[in-house]
Amino acid sequence: MSTLDKPVIIGRSSSHFTRIARLFAAELHVDHSFQAVRDLLSKDPADYGGNPALRIPVLKTSRGVWFGALNASRELWRQSNPRPRVVWPEALDVPLLANMQELTLQAMATEVTLVMEKMAGAGEGTPHALKLRESLLNMMAWLEENASAALATLPPERDLSYLEVTLFCLVTHLEFRDVLPTAPYQTLNRFCQQFAKRPSASGTDFRFDT
Ligand SMILES: N[C@@H](CCC(=O)N[C@@H](CS)C(=O)NCC(=O)O)C(=O)O
Structure with missing residues (x-):
């Protein structure tokens, strides 16, 4: 092939x-x-x-x-x-779910900038890096507060949703790259523990390519 x-x-x-x-x-x-x-x-x-x-x-x-x-x-x-029945972002037509998806993706993008700036040697203390960290903390607090209600609002007959996959990748990556302590986010951690039981999740653990 x-x-x-x-x-x-x-x-x-x-x-x-x-x-x-x-x-x-x-x-x-x-x-x-x-x-x-x-x-x-x-x-x-x-x-x-x-x-x-x-x-x-x-x-x-x-x-x-x-x-x-x-x-x-x-x-x-x-x-x-x-x-399988996948719930894609355009199907999230209530503010709670639409904002949950938006902030999950924005938090991922913000984390990318923080990690890349550090990798490129710009350091973590620049005014922009400090603002990004504040923004990331705000978004994580919002996600933690709204996760239970949002996840319960997803269509029950789904096999998977882009929201769940992205949320799982975000929270587990924050821990993997040591960007933020994730222990305070109890609801998000509970969700990740459940989601991690899927073979697709355990089979794609983060690791550094050699
Ligand atoms: N909108 C893109 C974003 C992808 C993205 O930012 N990927 C990161 C790695 S996780 C990247 O390529 N970073 C390189 C850089 O920021 O220069 C997507 O949804 O896939």
């Missing part, structure tokens, strides 16, 4: 956005391979599967190249058979 017959996820095993795509591939039982991006400070789009944004994940399939975790997850879903 050529690589294009079999989807390729391009990313890093330590990246929370990449884990979204890896987790969907596992949930959907889509046979795929994984290509690790060696240097996240590279400025060559070719190192990111051609993504001009210089970001991961990217999914390569026989149909083309898909930039970003949501595009990758949807395409993996389209390739799956049978197709």
Whole structure:
């Protein structure tokens, strides 16, 4: 089988956005391979599967190249058979759920900036880094306060939702990268403990690619 017959996820095993795509591939039982991006400070789009944004994940399939975790997850879903019932972000049509998804993704993006700035040597004490940390703490407090009600509002007949996958990847990554102590977020931790029982979650544990 050529690589294009079999989807390729391009990313890093330590990246929370990449884990979204890896987790969907596992949930959907889509046979795929994984290509690790060696240097996240590279400025060559070719190192990111051609993504001009210089970001991961990217999914390569026989149909083309898909930039970003949501595009990758949807395409993996389209390739799956049978197709499980997935609740995608556009179905979250009440403020509680829509805001939960927005803040989960924003917290992930904010964490990326904090980690990348640190990796690039800018330090953690710049005015912008301090503001980002404050914003991240605010978002985490909001997510903790609203998680129970939001998760209970998701359609019960679903197999999976993008919201749950992203929330799991966010909280577990904060701990993995030691960005924030996560112990105070009891509701979010309870959710993660439950979600971690899925083979797709335990099979995609964060680790640093060598
Ligand atoms: N909108 C993108 C964001 C992806 C993203 O920010 N990925 C991080 C890794 S977790 C990245 O590529 N960081 C490199 C950088 O910030 O330069 C998605 O949803 O997939």
